[in-house]
Amino acid sequence: MIKKFKWILSILAVFILIVPLISCNKQEETxxxxxxxxxxxxxxxxxxxxxxxxxxxxxxxxxxxxxxxxxxxxxxxxxxxxxxxxxxxxxxxxxxxxxxxxxxxxxxxxxxxxDGTFLVSREKIESFSWDQLKDTTFLGQRKGGMPQMVGEYVLKQHDINPQKDLNLIQNVDFANIANAFASGTGDYVQLFEPTASIFEKEGRGYIVASFGEESGSxxxxxxxxxxxxxxxxxxxxxxxxxxxxxxxxxxxxxxxxxxxxxxxxxxxxxxxxxxxxxxxxxxxxxxxxxxxxxxxxxxxxxxxxxxxxxxxxxxxxxxxxxxxxxxxxxxxx
Missing domain, CATH: 3.40.190.10 (Periplasmic binding protein-like II)
Structure with missing residues (x-):
């Protein structure tokens, strides 16, 4: 009887040792x-x-x-x-x-x-209004993407026809838009952060409006x-x-x-x-x-x-x- 009791205790001891290891392994699954x-x-x-x-x-x-x-x-x-x-x-x-x-x-x-983009002007503007974009060159985002669609949506909300009222450029690759503007392309550009703020700090452009504020949820x-x-x-x-x-x-x-x-x-x-x-x-x-x-x-x-x-x-x-x-x-x- 005593031997049987010792055998049961041994089994329990092993079980007590194994269970935490199993739990630990489960928790460590990544x-x-x-x-x-x-x-x-x-x-x-x-x-x-x-x-x-x-x-x-x-x-x-x-x-x-x-x-x-x-x-x-x-x-x-x-x-x-x-x-x-x-x-x-x-x-x-x-x-x-x-x-x-x-x-x-x-x-x-x-x-x-x-939307996470901002309208950046090449020149500093003290009092910006959206109609100032008319007859300018606008360096926009890739056609069919959300930045471009929201950008055009906002322009239309301000009675600007993107295809008729300004020179719209949309053939620049997404990753090269900021460089194109820095190289002299466009009067205005639609940029993500932190590029927009960096340009402003360096005097290469000035944030004049937010497409996110204009477009809604x-x-x-x-x-x-x-x-x-x-x-x-x-x-x-x-x-x-x-x-x-x-x-x-x-x-x-x-x-x-x-x-x-x-x-x-x-x-x-x-x-x-x-x-x-x-x-x-x-x-x-x-x-x-x-x-x-x-x-x-x-x-x-x-x-x-x-x-x-x-x-x-x-x-x-x-x-x-x-x-x-x-x-x-x-x-x-």
Whole structure:
């Protein structure tokens, strides 16, 4: 009887030792996710906060971000499995869907909710009005992308016909637009940050208006993935969305100075004061979404803007290309 009791104790002791090891291994399971961002910008501050503040790590994620420079290149990387998740304008998912994709690209988390570009003038203007753009050369963004469509939408709201009232240039690659303006092309240019503020600090251009303030709420940049990838990696997508939500809340509740210090390692060539200025500007116009939930009204506004620009191939139902289940779950926790 005593031998049997000792044998049972031995088994229990081994079990007690093994269980923590199993739990530990389960906790240490890490998902690797490759994210392709359409450009590298302070406009995406919550993503960099998620990296710097360890929110991805807390969720057991190893997130590798690469800049894919432009919507077309970003979608090519996603569709060819070069990346798992794309951070890009929501309009790209509509383009893919319209081409009859058997594995559509689905938006599952929103990062920014306004346009992130600014109108930069070559000359300093004390009192700017939109009609001053008439009969000038405007260096715009790539045709068919959200910056260009929002840009034209805003111009039309101010009774400016982009094709008739100004000399519109749209044949410059996304990555080269700033260099083209710096080299003397255009009287006005549509730029992202921090480039716009850097140009202003260096006296090479002057911010005169915000396209984000003018255009209203729109799913400007969202996280999306192929439908098949989402189905096969639900836990990883949920963890990713939760980390982004934590970062969004962190950005919302911390000062521009604190956000700037957190993301500065991502922008080593940009001074801290410029980063802080840009963050403050985006926070003031509520460009950073406070939750990853993409609202249906914003989806409608997106398609209205695309339609106005003549770039909407077909109207797509909200439920067709937007999956809100992950965002709703992490928000409700």
């Amino acid at each position: 998902y690797t996710l490759r994210v392709g961002e359409v450009t590298h910008s302070i406009f995406y501050a919550p993503q960099y906060v998620a990296l710097s503040e360890g929110f991805f790590e807390e969720e057991g994620l190893d997130v590798k971000v690469q800049t894919t420079w432009g919507g077309d290149k970003t979608m090519t990387a996603l569709l060819s499995d070069g990346v798992d998740i794309a951070l890009v304008g929501a309009e790209t998912s509509i383009y893919v869907y319209a081409q009859g994709a058997s594995d559509p690209v689905v938006n599952f988390a929103q990062l920014t909710q306004t 729109v799913p400007y940049t969202t996280y999306m993935s192929k439908q098949s990838f989402i189905k096969e990696n639900k836990e990883a997508i949920e963890k990713f969305t939760r980390a982004i939500y934590k970062a969004q809340q962190w950005v919302d509740t911390h000062s521009a100075e604190e956000v700037a210090k957190s993301i500065q390692p991502q922008f080593e060539d940009t001074s801290l004061d410029i980063i802080e200025t840009v963050v403050e500007r985006y926070k003031a116009q509520q460009s950073y979404a406070k939750t990853p939930l993409l609202p249906e009204e914003a989806w409608k506004n997106l398609q209205d803007i695309m339609d106005e620009a003549g770039e909407l191939p077909a109207e797509v139902n909200y439920s067709e290309l937007v999956n809100t289940s992950f965002a709703e779950k992490v928000i409700s926790e």
